[in-house]
Amino acid sequence: MMSKTDDPSIPSFYKPIHGELARVEASLHEASIGGFAGLSSLLSHVLGSPGKRIRPAVELLSGKAFREDRSDLLVLMGTAVELLHIATLIHDDTVDNSPLRRGKPTVSSAWGRDVAVLLGDYVFANSAVYVCNTNNVRAIKSFSETLMALSSGELREIISAYDWRQTREDYWERIKHKTASLFATAGETGALLADAPEKGVQAMKSYGHNVGMAFQIIDDILDFEGTEAEVGKPVGNDLLQGTLTLPALLIIERYPKDNPIQRLFQKPAEQEHLKAAVEMIRNSSVIQESADVAKGFGDKALEAVKGLPNHVYRRSLEEIVEYVLSRNK
Amino acid sequence: MMSKTDDPSIPSFYKPIHGELARVEASLHEASIGGFAGLSSLLSHVLGSPGKRIRPAVELLSGKAFREDRSDLLVLMGTAVELLHIATLIHDDTVDNSPLRRGKPTVSSAWGRDVAVLLGDYVFANSAVYVCNTNNVRAIKSFSETLMALSSGELREIISAYDWRQTREDYWERIKHKTASLFATAGETGALLADAPEKGVQAMKSYGHNVGMAFQIIDDILDFEGTEAEVGKPVGNDLLQGTLTLPALLIIERYPKDNPIQRLFQKPAEQEHLKAAVEMIRNSSVIQESADVAKGFGDKALEAVKGLPNHVYRRSLEEIVEYVLSRNK
Numbered sequence: 001m002m003s004k005t006d007d008p009s010i011p012s013f014y015k016p017i018h019g020e021l022a023r024v025e026a027s028l029h030e031a032s033i034g035g036f037a038g039l040s041s042l043l044s045h046v047l048g049s050p051g052k053r054i055r056p057a058v059e060l061l062s063g064k065a066f067r068e069d070r071s072d073l074l075v076l077m078g079t080a081v082e083l084l085h086i087a088t089l090i091h092d093d094t095v096d097n098s099p100l101r102r103g104k105p106t107v108s109s110a111w112g113r114d115v116a117v118l119l120g121d122y123v124f125a126n127s128a129v130y131v132c133n134t135n136n137v138r139a140i141k142s143f144s145e146t147l148m149a150l151s152s153g154e155l156r157e158i159i160s161a162y163d164w165r166q167t168r169e170d171y172w173e174r175i176k177h178k179t180a181s182l183f184a185t186a187g188e189t190g191a192l193l194a195d196a197p198e199k200g201v202q203a204m205k206s207y208g209h210n211v212g213m214a215f216q217i218i219d220d221i222l223d224f225e226g227t228e229a230e231v232g233k234p235v236g237n238d239l240l241q242g243t244l245t246l247p248a249l250l251i252i253e254r255y256p257k258d259n260p261i262q263r264l265f266q267k268p269a270e271q272e273h274l275k276a277a278v279e280m281i282r283n284s285s286v287i288q289e290s291a292d293v294a295k296g297f298g299d300k301a302l303e304a305v306k307g308l309p310n311h312v313y314r315r316s317l318e319e320i321v322e323y324v325l326s327r328n329k
Numbered sequence: 330m331m332s333k334t335d336d337p338s339i340p341s342f343y344k345p346i347h348g349e350l351a352r353v354e355a356s357l358h359e360a361s362i363g364g365f366a367g368l369s370s371l372l373s374h375v376l377g378s379p380g381k382r383i384r385p386a387v388e389l390l391s392g393k394a395f396r397e398d399r400s401d402l403l404v405l406m407g408t409a410v411e412l413l414h415i416a417t418l419i420h421d422d423t424v425d426n427s428p429l430r431r432g433k434p435t436v437s438s439a440w441g442r443d444v445a446v447l448l449g450d451y452v453f454a455n456s457a458v459y460v461c462n463t464n465n466v467r468a469i470k471s472f473s474e475t476l477m478a479l480s481s482g483e484l485r486e487i488i489s490a491y492d493w494r495q496t497r498e499d500y501w502e503r504i505k506h507k508t509a510s511l512f513a514t515a516g517e518t519g520a521l522l523a524d525a526p527e528k529g530v531q532a533m534k535s536y537g538h539n540v541g542m543a544f545q546i547i548d549d550i551l552d553f554e555g556t557e558a559e560v561g562k563p564v565g566n567d568l569l570q571g572t573l574t575l576p577a578l579l580i581i582e583r584y585p586k587d588n589p590i591q592r593l594f595q596k597p598a599e600q601e602h603l604k605a606a607v608e609m610i611r612n613s614s615v616i617q618e619s620a621d622v623a624k625g626f627g628d629k630a631l632e633a634v635k636g637l638p639n640h641v642y643r644r645s646l647e648e649i650v651e652y653v654l655s656r657n658k
Contacts, residue, residue: 036481036485038484038485038488038489039481039484039485039488042484091446091447091450094443094446095443095446095447113442114423114424114487115484115487115488117420117423117424117446117449118420118424118480118483118484118487119480119484120446120450121420121449121453121476121479121480121483122477122480122481122484124450124453124476124480125473125476125477125479125480126477128457128473128476128477129470129473129474129476129477131473132466132469132470132473133470135466137461137464137466137469140461140466140469141458141461141462144454144457144458144460144461145458147450147453147454147457147458148451148454148455148457148458150450150454151447151448151450151451151453151454152365152368152451154447154450155367155368155371155444155447155448155451156365156367156368158443158444158447159367159368159444160367
């Protein structure tokens with residue numbers, strides 16, 4: 001982990017928190033060796049994969065921007081947000097039947113869906129224990145509400161699958177719950193644990209929310225880019241699962257009476273409808289328009305951190321926005 | 330709910346807490362109408378089924394035994410323990426592929442396993458929000474550790490399925506985690522929220538633990554009783570799922586070299602092995618021996634509440650032990 005900062009491929013925003021991030025990594029490793037024998041091998045499979053750890057980065061930077069001496073609490077909470085993220089990935093992969101995650105077999109494909117359901121529960125619970133160890137009731141509450149938001153967002157997505165009558169507002173609600181809520185909690189609790197004034201807490205919550213919205217929109221755009229060989233899953237995989245994302249919604253808004261997405265959702269088994277929908281999205285301006293919307297959220301995130309006094313951490317938070325918007329995988 | 334106390338079929342231990350139990354029931358109803366449209370119908374399906382609410386009863390009685398003016402906190406925590414119990418049932422039914430629960434289709438059989446995974450997560454999260462509303466950090470911590478215990482107990486069960494080399498100690502660990510931990514938390518947090526002295530908190534935790542152990546052993550005995558038509562699932566369903574419970578373990582201890590359970594676990598598809606194993610268990614003394622072990626835990630639970638000053642609540646707690654031990658479905 002320490003060598004990360006010397007690696008030019010590692011974004012520079014990790015620099016001012018590299019010590020704390022190494023401690024988050026160590027906590028994740030520690031969490032993976034607890035429990036009984038069969039559990040440890042499962043946990044090291046899911047916790048050992050090197051992730052971008054972008055949520056812990058938001059947590060740590062949001063806190064250190066206000067106080068530099070609260071690392072212990074911030075590391076606990078940074079570990080908790082990453083564990084919660086990993087728990088949702090385990091359940092999402094189970095629901096989506098995904099074979100691979102970051103190039104490794106998913107828990108559900110390697111050990112079966114039943115193990116994946118219960119392992120996800122265990123990692124959820126583990127994240128809650130880390131949060132409780134902060135002893136901060138407001139942080140714990142924010143976290144538990146995020147838990148509800150995340151699962152209601154995922155439920156919304158699956159319940160509304162193949163419903164092409166959804167609006168842009170439905171989409172905002174969905175991604176706010178399933179993605180932005182965790183980023184918002186990372187920002188909010190980071191500031192909270194560093195005793196930031198209420199205005200600062202709200203600013204970091206807003207920063208996290210807006211970064212999270214941008215993050216998900218870019219993710220949804222990337223689903224239409226590249227080739228199946230490059231990305232390891234079918235191009236237009238969201239549409240294939242019946243999930244309407246911003247580019248597809250913009251097409252439906254533009255051609256409300258008839259469009260390939262509507263035809264696909266009515267007959268999901270017909271491959272040519274998926275191909276036509278993906279082609280239409282790729283060859284129109286909706287990808288660029290979606291990227292502009294993401295940039296709008298990014299601008300709001302930058303606006304939120306404008307008042308932060310400590311320029312080192314503020315600069316890293318700004319770089320996260322740039323990183324999220326320019327991400328291409 | 331109010332009429333429950335007039336109904337002679339309702340155990341009398343509910344009497345001194347009937348007002349609080351009605352409020353728990355109202356909270357569960359309230360939780361079911363939150364969220365978006367598709368979610369509410371799912372929630373009322375799972376939260377509307379009348380359960381025995383035995384865990385909230387332990388919570389409420391453990392608190393009222395020390396202070397009668399903490400009903401608000403106890404109702405919050407009683408709702409939380411029941412929601413957590415319901416969440417684990419949703420995931421268990423998903424893992425076991427159970428078609429029915431209390432005579433109604435399970436969420437996984439009615440809406441699919443994916444919805445069940447995410448709905449279980451939502452109910453988990455909802456329970457955490459209720460706990461947080463108590464603002465009691467120690468209660469919140471106890472709850473989050475129980476979350477981990479429950480999921481690790483379920484994971485142990487599924488990972489060790491069809492392994493006939495398990496010992497009685499493995500079984501204690503497993504049921505302590507998957508069942509007794511939630512009863513222990515109900516007792517412990519009930520006392521905590523009523524400002525009981527530390528000795529009282531530990532006594533109620535011990536009471537809950539021992540009631541929970543007895544409860545699970547009786548449950549495991551009942552799995553070998555009745556007929557398929559009476560109980561709505563195959564007799565010996567645990568063995569069919571590869572789960573070793575106390576009666577089966579006693580058979581293995583007695584005939585370590587060769588027994589029908591070992592043969593069944595080596596060839597789970599062969600129906601005659603299940604029949605032979607069930608017959609052997611029913612026709613031997615292991616059922617009675619298991620019931621004696623359950624009674625031993627019941628005695629420890631009675632011992633734990635011996636020192637309680639308030640005889641009304643103590644009497645109800647004692648009646649719960651009798652009820653758990655004499656339960657026949």
